[in-house]
Amino acid sequence: MRLLITGGAGFVGSRLARTLLSRGQINGQTISQLVLCDQFPAAPDLAADPRVVVHTGTLLSQCAELAHSHFDGVFHLASAVSGECEADFDLGLRSNIDSTRVLLDMLRAQTAAGAAPARFVFSSSVAVFGPDDAVPMPELVSDTTLPTPQTSYGMHKHICEHMVADYTRKGYIDGRSARLMTVAVRPGKPNGAASSFFSGIIREPLAGEKSVCPVSADVSHPLTSPRATVEGLITVFECSRQAYGGRTALNLPAINVTVGEMLQALENVAGRHVRERVVFERDETIAGIVARWPKGSVSPRANALGLFAEKSFEDIIRQYIADCQASPHAQEALKGLAP
Amino acid sequence: MRLLITGGAGFVGSRLARTLLSRGQINGQTISQLVLCDQFPAAPDLAADPRVVVHTGTLLSQCAELAHSHFDGVFHLASAVSGECEADFDLGLRSNIDSTRVLLDMLRAQTAAGAAPARFVFSSSVAVFGPDDAVPMPELVSDTTLPTPQTSYGMHKHICEHMVADYTRKGYIDGRSARLMTVAVRPGKPNGAASSFFSGIIREPLAGEKSVCPVSADVSHPLTSPRATVEGLITVFECSRQAYGGRTALNLPAINVTVGEMLQALENVAGRHVRERVVFERDETIAGIVARWPKGSVSPRANALGLFAEKSFEDIIRQYIADCQASPHAQEALKGLAP
Numbered sequence: 001m002r003l004l005i006t007g008g009a010g011f012v013g014s015r016l017a018r019t020l021l022s023r024g025q026i027n028g029q030t031i032s033q034l035v036l037c038d039q040f041p042a043a044p045d046l047a048a049d050p051r052v053v054v055h056t057g058t059l060l061s062q063c064a065e066l067a068h069s070h071f072d073g074v075f076h077l078a079s080a081v082s083g084e085c086e087a088d089f090d091l092g093l094r095s096n097i098d099s100t101r102v103l104l105d106m107l108r109a110q111t112a113a114g115a116a117p118a119r120f121v122f123s124s125s126v127a128v129f130g131p132d133d134a135v136p137m138p139e140l141v142s143d144t145t146l147p148t149p150q151t152s153y154g155m156h157k158h159i160c161e162h163m164v165a166d167y168t169r170k171g172y173i174d175g176r177s178a179r180l181m182t183v184a185v186r187p188g189k190p191n192g193a194a195s196s197f198f199s200g201i202i203r204e205p206l207a208g209e210k211s212v213c214p215v216s217a218d219v220s221h222p223l224t225s226p227r228a229t230v231e232g233l234i235t236v237f238e239c240s241r242q243a244y245g246g247r248t249a250l251n252l253p254a255i256n257v258t259v260g261e262m263l264q265a266l267e268n269v270a271g272r273h274v275r276e277r278v279v280f281e282r283d284e285t286i287a288g289i290v291a292r293w294p295k296g297s298v299s300p301r302a303n304a305l306g307l308f309a310e311k312s313f314e315d316i317i318r319q320y321i322a323d324c325q326a327s328p329h330a331q332e333a334l335k336g337l338a339p
Numbered sequence: 340m341r342l343l344i345t346g347g348a349g350f351v352g353s354r355l356a357r358t359l360l361s362r363g364q365i366n367g368q369t370i371s372q373l374v375l376c377d378q379f380p381a382a383p384d385l386a387a388d389p390r391v392v393v394h395t396g397t398l399l400s401q402c403a404e405l406a407h408s409h410f411d412g413v414f415h416l417a418s419a420v421s422g423e424c425e426a427d428f429d430l431g432l433r434s435n436i437d438s439t440r441v442l443l444d445m446l447r448a449q450t451a452a453g454a455a456p457a458r459f460v461f462s463s464s465v466a467v468f469g470p471d472d473a474v475p476m477p478e479l480v481s482d483t484t485l486p487t488p489q490t491s492y493g494m495h496k497h498i499c500e501h502m503v504a505d506y507t508r509k510g511y512i513d514g515r516s517a518r519l520m521t522v523a524v525r526p527g528k529p530n531g532a533a534s535s536f537f538s539g540i541i542r543e544p545l546a547g548e549k550s551v552c553p554v555s556a557d558v559s560h561p562l563t564s565p566r567a568t569v570e571g572l573i574t575v576f577e578c579s580r581q582a583y584g585g586r587t588a589l590n591l592p593a594i595n596v597t598v599g600e601m602l603q604a605l606e607n608v609a610g611r612h613v614r615e616r617v618v619f620e621r622d623e624t625i626a627g628i629v630a631r632w633p634k635g636s637v638s639p640r641a642n643a644l645g646l647f648a649e650k651s652f653e654d655i656i657r658q659y660i661a662d663c664q665a666s667p668h669a670q671e672a673l674k675g676l677a678p
Contacts, residue, residue, distance in 0.1 A: 089509065093440075101432075134585030134640060135483050144474050146485050148504075148587050155505040159498045165487075166494040170428065246473030248487050301473060 001029040002070060006059055006103065007077030008036025011186055012123070014043050016075060016230045021049055026073065027119070027238045035069065037062050038078065059099040067106045073119040075233060076103060082127060082153035083192050089152060096156035104163060108172035120175040121237045122164045124249050126182065126222060127154035129294050141222075141294040143250050143301045150292055165247035177249035178236045181224040181297060185320035187333065194289040198223060201259070202266055202317055205277035206324075208336030213259060214283035215290050222254030222297040223262075224309055225316045226323075232307050239305050253309040255316070256296025265313040269321070274336055340368040341409060345398055345442065346416030347375030350525060351462070353382050355414060355569045360388055365412065366458070366577045374408065376401050377417065398438040406445045412458040414572060415442060421466060421492035422531050428491060435495035443502060447511035459514040460576045461503045463588050465521065465561060466493035468633050480561075480633040482589050482640045489631055504586035516588035517575045520563040520636060524659035526672065533628040537562060540598070541605055541656055544616035545663075547675030552598060553622035554629050561593030561636040562601075563648055564655045565662075571646050578644050592648040594655070595635030604652040608660070613675055 003020065007013040017036060025031055036042045037055040047054050055062050059078045078099065085092030100122075107118045130150030131137040138145060149155040157179075164175040186199040197214055198221065204211035224232075232252040236244065244250075257265075267275040299307070310316050324333040342359065346352040352375070359370055375381045376394040386393050394401050398417045417438065424431030439461075446457045469489030470476040477484060488494040496518075503514040525538040536553055537560065543550035563571075571591040575583065583589075596604075606614040638646070649655050663672040 132585035132587050134583075134587050134589070144485055146483055146587075148585070149501065150508070152505050152509070155501050159501055162488065162494050162498055166491050169489070170491070244473075246471035246487070248471050248473050248485075250473070 001026060001031050001072045002033045002035070003031055004035045004037060004066070004071045004074045005077060006037045006075070007079065007123075008046075008054075009038035009040040009042045010077060012180070012183065012226065012229055012233075013038065013075075013077045014046060015226050016077070016233060017042075017046050017052070019230050019234065021046070021051065026234065029072075035066070035071070037066065058095070060094065060102060063099070063102040063106050067109065070110055070115060071107065071118050072116075073237060074103070074107065075121050075123070075237065076100065077123045079123075079156075080153070081193065082151050085152040085156065092152045092156060096153070097159055100160045100163060104167050104173065108167060111172050117171055117174045119237055120164065120168075120173045121233055122160055122175065122177040123233065124157045124161050124177045124179040125154065126179055126251070126254075126294060126297060127151055128158040128161070128179065128249075130154060131292055137294065140256065140296045140298050141251065142298045143248070161249040168247050174241065175247075176236050176239075176244050178232055178302075179249055179251045180229055180232075181222040181252055181254035183226055183229050184223045184316060186226075187320075187324070194286050197286070198262075201262065201278050202320065203333070205266060205274045206270060206321070206336050207333050209277065211278050212281045213278055214281065214286040215259060216280070216282070216287070217260035217263070218258055219287075219290060220256055220258045220295040221290070222256050222294060223313070223316065224252060224254045225319050227319055228253060228307070228309055232302060235305050235307055236302075243305060245301060250301040251297050251299040253299045253302050253307050254297050255309045255313055257313050262313055265317055269314050269317045270337055271339065273339060277336065340365060340370050340411045341372045341374070342370055343374045343376060343405070343410045343413045344416060345376045345413070346418065346462075347385075347393075348377035348379040348381045349416060350527075351519070351522065351565065351568055351572075352377065352414075352416045353385060354565050355416070355572060356381075356385050356391070358569050358573065360385070360390065365573065368411075374405070374410070376405065397434070399433065399441060402438070402441040402445050406448065409449055409454060410446065410457050411455075412576060413442070413446065414460050414462070414576065415439065416462045418462075418495075419492070420532065421490050424491040424495065431491045431495060435492070436498055439499045439502060443506050443512065447506060450511050456510055456513045458576055459503065459507075459512040460572055461499055461514065461516040462572065463496045463500050463516045463518040464493065465518055465590070465593075465633060465636060466490055467497040467500070467518065467588075469493060470631055476633065479595065479635045479637050480590065481637045482587070500588040507586050513580065514586075515575050515578075515583050517571055517641075518588055518590045519568055519571075520561040520591055520593035522565055522568050523562045523655060525565075526659075526663070526668075533625050536625070537601075540601065540617050541659065542672070544605060544613045545609060545660070545675050546672050548616065550617050551620045552617055553620065553625040554598060555619070555621070555626070556599035556602070557597055558626075558629055559595055559597045559634040560629070561595050561633060562652070562655065563591060563593045564658050566658055567592060567646070567648055571641060574644050574646055575641075582644060584640060589640040590636050590638040592638045592641050592646050593636050594648045594652055596652050601652055604656055608653050608656045609676055610678065612678060616675065
């Protein structure tokens with residue numbers, strides 16, 4: 001079984017790669033080779049695995065080279081993110097739509113040459129949802145909620161969902177699209193994303209640093225853990241077409257949680273002194289963006305596949321702490337835990 | 340006001356062009372030039388109008404040339420049809436998705452150079468709807484029904500709806516998408532389309548010819564007239580953004596009618612001897628395709644713009660008869676009317 005992960009050096013992609021290498025098989029078949037394609041170099045521990053082949057460069061430039069290989073399965077995670085797409089419209093179209101089409105056509109050529117259609121999981125996003133004047137968004141978005149994207153990134157993701165569905169209908173691939181919810185707690189530094197604070201208000205206090213929360217405590221959002229996200233992608237890859245059902249994208253599970261509940265969970269897990277490192281300083285721009293995001297989600301199709309979110313946000317914080325403890329950077333990331 | 344109609348030699352495009360030239364203005368502004376772009380030559384009466392400029396060739400090949408012009412408004416009707424897209428996957432992607440993107444980028448360049456965003460009406464289709472195993476289709480599809488296209492053509496139309504919405508959000512165009520229902524009665528000969536019989540069972544008997552109906556009398560479908568379709572496109576072009584509402588596509592109005600009701604209407608308008616030229620010979624392939632189409636539609640947003648379907652299917656038949664009487668081909672097309 002030869003697998004490809006696009007975006008294989010990213011946060012979710014690296015974790016997916018480690019999980020797959022550790023399992024050694026997928027869908028009952030041994031993973032003989034795992035190709036990681038990303039514009040950034042793969043993590044050293046991954047690159048050192050004898051089963052791993054690393055390709056560094058844009059996906060579009062890689063596809064000509066990758067076309068000489070044969071893939072039994074693909075996890076397509078590579079994407080320009082929402083801020084990049086808003087800043088550079090052409091980059092977004094090229095990175096997200098054109099790259100996906102070239103990748104799909106590469107797999108279609110493989111099928112035309114006689115191979116079985118490759119199993120293909122596309123990582124879509126909760127960003128396909130948004131409020132449109134003509135179409136009110138429900139409080140909780142579901143698998144069947146009408147997507148009306150309010151960003152180019154969300155539009156790209158939704159367009160790719162439809163391409164994956166049609167290439168699948170034609171028998172060129174065996175494609176499935178799973179919508180990732182907002183993943184927390186992301187390690188590393190704050191970034192420019194409007195959603196950055198969902199990780200920041202947990203990560204920074206645990207590292208002993210002050211964190212600014214730009215929205216009010218009653219803001220609610222569907223959050224999920226890195227673990228549940230990777231489990232979701234693998235399960236959607238492995239399930240039968242009948243179990244997946246139809247060709248429409250499905251929502252991966254999330255916990256619908258308010259900022260206030262997140263901070264209470266932080267206090268419960270790490271203590272009051274950690275929580276008190278979070279201060280509220282309203283940022284009208286961020287608050288305005290976040291106000292247009294879904295307040296929560298439901299995921300009946302993923303649930304039917306046996307996928308569920310963590311039981312509580314405490315569990316997500318504990319997962320982050322355990323991940324840090326298992327990594328060489330534990331000292332820095334958790335130095336705020338000491339009383 | 341310089342206007343462009345892509346697909347300007349087609350059935351709907353030609354009728355739209357005639358209506359616009361006859362009105363002489365749109366949105367209160369005089370139409371100084373009307374560019375008709377199509378892979379087929381424009382109708383002679385249109386080409387003879389001094390305001391009309393004809394471009395013949397594929398839209399993709401035309402766009403480089405058209406880019407030197409400036410357009411205040413565009414009706415984008417050009418499209419490879421559903422049978423073509425199923426037969427030639429690449430042709431469909433090129434004709435429907437790539438061409439639309441090049442056209443949108445041409446208008447975006449115009450805006451970047453300082454022009455007001457061009458008013459842009461995209462003709463989408465009821466083909467965006469279909470039944471998916473995971474998402475049951477309602478009996479009547481509405482503006483807010485989740486599109487799950489079951490053909491490449493429907494997928495292309497839906498993808499273009501989203502591109503139009505995002506180029507509009509960014510201020511590159513002032514775009515609106517109107518979903519055309521199945522237009523009847525189309526003049527001319529039967530074609531290979533599965534929907535061909537919806538026109539054929541009216542048109543052929545009126546011409547004195549036998550017609551075969553491949554589905555049972557209880558099959559229901561949303562049908563609309565050429566007149567209402569053209570009125571819908573112009574109204575969607577002229578309305579304010581506030582009246583259009585949001586950026587999501589809207590359904591144009593239709594009459595939801597069964598084949599049995601269509602034939603009763605034919606008898607009421609043209610007589611029993613005309614209706615009796617229709618025979619039922621079930622075609623399992625066509626019946627199977629049609630069974631996956633919407634049984635009807637509702638169009639609350641179009642209704643709010645003052646758009647309504649004909650009151651009865653009789654009115655649609657009378658419109659076809661009046662159109663034929665006004666054309667040089669009346670004798671042939673209506674020779675079955677004589678008792």
